[in-house]
Each structure stands twice: as structure tokens, then as C-alpha cells.
Amino acid sequence: MKNLLLSSFIAILFSACHFGHYSRLTKTPTESISLKPIFGDNFNSFLFKTNITVYGKDYSGLLVTKQMSPQDYRVIFTTELGMKLFDFEFKDTAFTLHYCVPQFNKPKLLKVIQKDIETLLMNDLKKKAFEYFSDSKVLYSIHKTKNGKLDNYYFIEKSSAHLVKIEHAKKRRKKTTFTLSNYQTDFPGNILIQHHDIKLKIELNLLKK
């Protein structure tokens, strides 16, 4: 009973922290810095050294993204030795699975990776309605939009105008955090996608653009 009480208290405290994170934000009437797509419209290919850790299993390799037309991206993941692991296409809001090895061909896992990459490609950004917030220290311009049952928060650092964090939250509880850091001429050198409700972490380290 004592343990139950203690764990309930810890649970409440823990969720309070998550709730607190968003409740401290102040709504602002307009955006102070505009939100731009990470990959932009430059039709270049980007090459990342990539590690995907899913429930204790590590998959490392090279992830390459290529914009084929304004709203059409191809994303391919190969091992360092060149073996293709998956080949995705994102055209507007449609998703095509061109190829996938059995290790990744699990509907739930594929869906999560697909959604994570969609978040980074920001294909549907122009169609979204946003609300704007500021944090207590006024360090960020925060843009909030609906993403199905989730809320997406985009944190733009005011000092650099760089998008440094994206959070997916469900009923104000943080589900996924995308951390974008080490910017090199307006493109993040490191992207870390950390899921909080499943054991999945994706690290993208830019090699070439």
C-alpha cells in the first residue's frame, strides 16, 4: 500500500512535469520568427550517417534523402556495406514503400519511422493552421499545430532563427522529441529523434549535402 502510494505520487509528479512543460507557454497573437521547412526546396540530396536503435537492436547505416519534385522526396537507408534496408517515397501526403528488408518490414515500426521522416520533410506544412507561443524566458518562438490526435510543437531559437526542437505531444504528454543541433549554413548537422513511449531512437548525422 505504501509502495503504491509512493509510486502514484511519483507518477503524478512525473506527469506534472510533462504538463508543466506546455502550461508555462504564453500564447502570442503572431509568429515572431517564421517556420521554414528543414530541407527546403533545393532538390539536393542529403547524406546522413544514421543509427536506429529499436528495443535494444542497433541498425547503423547511411540515410540519403533526395527531393525529386517540389513535394516529392525519396528516402533510402542502406548499411555501410551498401545493402539497401528500406526505400521510401513521400509525395504530398502519400507514402510509398518501394523496398524493405524483413527486419524493418513490421507494420508498426514502419509506420513510426514513416511518421518521423514525414515530420522532418514537412510536406504538409503549408496546409497547417498554427497557434503561436513564447516560453517564460522568451528564448524561443513556438509554433503549435494539430497532427491527427497529436499536437506538434516547433521550437525556433530566437537568437539564431534555427528550428532546434520539434515535440509531438498527446494531451500535453510528450511522446517524441526531435532535437536539431550543430547547424551548418542553415541545415542541422545532427538530428536526434527520441521516442518517449516506445524504445526507439534515431540519430542522423549529416555527412554531405
Added chain:
Amino acid sequence: MLKSNSNRPIFDSAQTDDKSDRHTERSRSVSLFLTTVLVLMLTTFAFAQVPAGYKPVKDTTAFKQKMEAQSKLVSTLESDFTQEKYLSVMSEKIISKGHFHFKKVNMLRWEYNDPYKYLIAINKDKMYIKDNGKVSKYDINSNKMFKSINEMMVNTVQGNLLNNKDYKAKFYENDKFYLLELSPLQKGAKDFLKVIQLYINKVDYAVDKVKMIEPSDDYTSIDFTNRKTNQPIADEKFIIK
């Protein structure tokens, strides 16, 4: 209307005079001839598919014996390599560079240095992967995939794939190279690999280039340069900490 004595199909029934009949027969012969030529051509392409600039090796037994004899002379091997990944949808190839060390029996250190650091080492039944400064150690026999990676890498470096029963081998040559084409026979391997091409130089029978072609025709090619044979390599090179 059909002629009573005719075996001709119904779509020929409108042509009733002799001239027309002769014309039709001639057309048939011509088209039969053309079809035969076409089928022959297609068959030739489908079954031979000799790579451009190469001809089939006549005495494959002699070639295999020479390959084996040469491979027996190699105790250590090291070389730089350049790996190119071609993906049809991308405008440019992904190029990675590195260095490898090989020592008999079954010790291999395969290391990428540019544009990223990644190392795979095989030491008999152990496999090490060093990535992001973190070393992972695996027992090769514990995992079917590791076992096949090991066999593939060690055999590729040694040029030993020609005796592997999992592959069907074809042998070609030109002035400078023997070209060995290996097609996987097992279903699992066929899913991601159409053919492996080994370019073996005629001077010392060493593998100069390996090209692994996927069913989609995307490929990975590896070129070996600055090869050194039978230089001493310490066993420690194959233990990763």
C-alpha cells in the same frame, strides 16, 4: 464466307483470289522467319548475356585451378578501397573510402575512414563492429546473417566464391581481366542480390573490383588499390577494443 475446301482461319475469308493467297503465304513466311530470328536473338541475350567487351572463358577448370593456386600463395593482404553505391533515383553516387587487412585464416579488418568512421573486424568466430567509438562484439555462429556476412567478405577478399555451392558461376575474360559472375541460388539471397561480379586481374589473379548488383539494378561496387601481399600483420589488428 468460308470456302468449303479451305482450312484457313476465318479472318482470311475475305481474300478469295489466287494472287491474294500467294501474297498471304509470302507474308506468313516472312513473319515466321522474322519471329524465328527474334526468338533466337532473345534467347541468345537471355541465356548468354556476355558482358560488353568480354568473351566466355573456354577452359574454366584451368582458370579455377590457377585461382586456387594463387590464393594459396597469399597469407596476408591489405589494400585501400573505394566503395560506390549507385541508387537509380539519386543523381550522384555515395562514395565511401577505407582500408582493409586480411590474414589467413579468417581474420579480416574492414575499415571506413571517409566520410565516416566505421569498422567491422572478423577474427575467426568473433565479429566486432566499432561505430561512434562504441565496440560491439558478436559470436558469428550465433547469427545466420553474421555468418553469411563473414563468408561473403572473407571469400570476396580471397576470391574463393567460385567454389561456393550457394552461387551459380559464369566465367568471362578480356585482355586484362577475368570476370566472374555469381548468381545466388538461395531464395533469401536472391531477394536482395541479383549478381556479384568479381573482376580478377590476369597479372596476379587478385580481385581488383567487386560489384554487387541488386534485383532493382542498383549496385555497390568496391575498387581495390595499393594492394600489399604477404606483409606481416599482427594478430592484434583483428582485435578491436
